[in-house]
Amino acid sequence: MPPADASHCFLAAAPKRVREAVRAASHVSLFTYRRTWRSGTEKKVDNEFKDMHNTVYFISVPGARSFPGIERRQAVVEESEFVIRPIELAVEALQQKNVSIRGCT
Numbered sequence: 001m002p003p004a005d006a007s008h009c010f011l012a013a014a015p016k017r018v019r020e021a022v023r024a025a026s027h028v029s030l031f032t033y034r035r036t037w038r039s040g041t042e043k044k045v046d047n048e049f050k051d052m053h054n055t056v057y058f059i060s061v062p063g064a065r066s067f068p069g070i071e072r073r074q075a076v077v078e079e080s081e082f083v084i085r086p087i088e089l090a091v092e093a094l095q096q097k098n099v100s101i102r103g104c105t
Helices: 016-026 086-104
Strands: 030-038 052-060 078-084
Touching: 052 086, 078 086
Parallel strands: none
Antiparallel strands: 030 052, 052 078
């Protein structure tokens, strides 16, 4: 993969906003992902949010190196997790639905 700097031929002719976007996307040091799990043992519930939890994981790698790079592995500097309770998950889903409805009108 060619280096993501302005001296490279395909970026030199690109507009300034494109060059800045490439630079911003090339220096990633925080990653997040979500895992959904159910706390109850019931197979079928009448409310889908009643026992649904989400765990959001945050993983930080050293900021001095740019990612993605030629190294396949990075040392993890910090790892944290945040559990979203069922009521918070339901509120978040309602907020997302409101935004999508407002976008349609």
